[in-house]
Amino acid sequence: MTTATIIVGTRGSALALRQTQEVVERLQRVHSSLDLHVRVIRSSGDRRANAPLDVLGRGAFVQELEQALLRGEVDLVVHSLKDLPTEQPPGLVVAAVTERADPRDALVDRWRLPLRELPPGVRIGSSSPRRAAQLLALRPDIQVPPIRGNVDTRLRKAVGPDYDGVVLAVAGLARAGLLEHVAEYLPLDVCLPAPGQGALAVEARSGDSELIALLRFIEHTPTRVAVEAERGFLRALGGGCRVPVAAYARLEGESLELTGMVSTESGREMHKASVRWSARDPQGAGRELYRRLLEMGAGEMLGVKEQG
Numbered sequence: 001m002t003t004a005t006i007i008v009g010t011r012g013s014a015l016a017l018r019q020t021q022e023v024v025e026r027l028q029r030v031h032s033s034l035d036l037h038v039r040v041i042r043s044s045g046d047r048r049a050n051a052p053l054d055v056l057g058r059g060a061f062v063q064e065l066e067q068a069l070l071r072g073e074v075d076l077v078v079h080s081l082k083d084l085p086t087e088q089p090p091g092l093v094v095a096a097v098t099e100r101a102d103p104r105d106a107l108v109d110r111w112r113l114p115l116r117e118l119p120p121g122v123r124i125g126s127s128s129p130r131r132a133a134q135l136l137a138l139r140p141d142i143q144v145p146p147i148r149g150n151v152d153t154r155l156r157k158a159v160g161p162d163y164d165g166v167v168l169a170v171a172g173l174a175r176a177g178l179l180e181h182v183a184e185y186l187p188l189d190v191c192l193p194a195p196g197q198g199a200l201a202v203e204a205r206s207g208d209s210e211l212i213a214l215l216r217f218i219e220h221t222p223t224r225v226a227v228e229a230e231r232g233f234l235r236a237l238g239g240g241c242r243v244p245v246a247a248y249a250r251l252e253g254e255s256l257e258l259t260g261m262v263s264t265e266s267g268r269e270m271h272k273a274s275v276r277w278s279a280r281d282p283q284g285a286g287r288e289l290y291r292r293l294l295e296m297g298a299g300e301m302l303g304v305k306e307q308g
Helices: 014-030 063-070 127-139 151-158 170-175 211-217 221-239 282-302
Strands: 004-010 035-040 074-081 092-097 105-109 165-170 200-205 245-252 254-262 271-276
Touching: 004 063, 014 035, 014 074, 014 151, 014 170, 014 200, 014 211, 063 074, 063 092, 063 200, 063 271, 092 211, 092 221, 105 151, 105 170, 127 245, 127 254, 127 271, 151 165, 165 170, 165 221, 200 211, 221 245, 221 254, 245 282, 254 282, 271 282
Parallel strands: 004 035, 004 074
Antiparallel strands: 074 200, 092 200, 105 165, 245 254, 254 271
């Protein structure tokens, strides 16, 4: 590729900028002559900083970036993959998925105690229905009020007058250099992550073949396969699914193991299942996991009517 100027679009939060810089540095290691410039685009999710996440809906942190990409204002955009809807707008592709960081969630609290040892009635902030349901399933005696803001803001609120702690993604804390605040890394069998959590997606225009070819050099195939299985599960659930959902896949040679969860918001009713499937068919793994959960009785929770 000849020397070129590439405009990289991103949200303006400190974490988004760090993630984008991570991608920029990977690209520069591949091709040192690239002239990469970062352009900040404010998303609707950032503008409505106090709105609950379930009100904002999926895509609230990516739509404006995708529109700028389609208009040609930027050449590629960097997303947290967990924020990206399962279907891309016509003309856009996920051209690269970088190597996944730690997918787990972490508990930060004023006592630096693990979740099982927290006092009854404590207030652990989270605006994620997925996190809230899993916390309440293990500790129905605690409260999980919503909390919004960037990582620094939520950490500050976590030890303020309205909260006793917060649950955050380990990957975000690591990228922000804030792991010293962690009281407990929540095990995957306690708190399954959101599909794609910990991975970054680089979106480009489908017709930019030269740029797409360049982005292949920062693609991490094992991460791509794993997140495609997780997102395949989301696709099987359908865009209208409003219940807490989690999924995590890991590769083991030529196969993958995909674990998923659906729950009521209270965590009182929860269905969890795992499937082992060919790594060559990650979408099939997602569909099979969905089928297994229906067999376990999750249909009513998911709004699926019985046949016959």
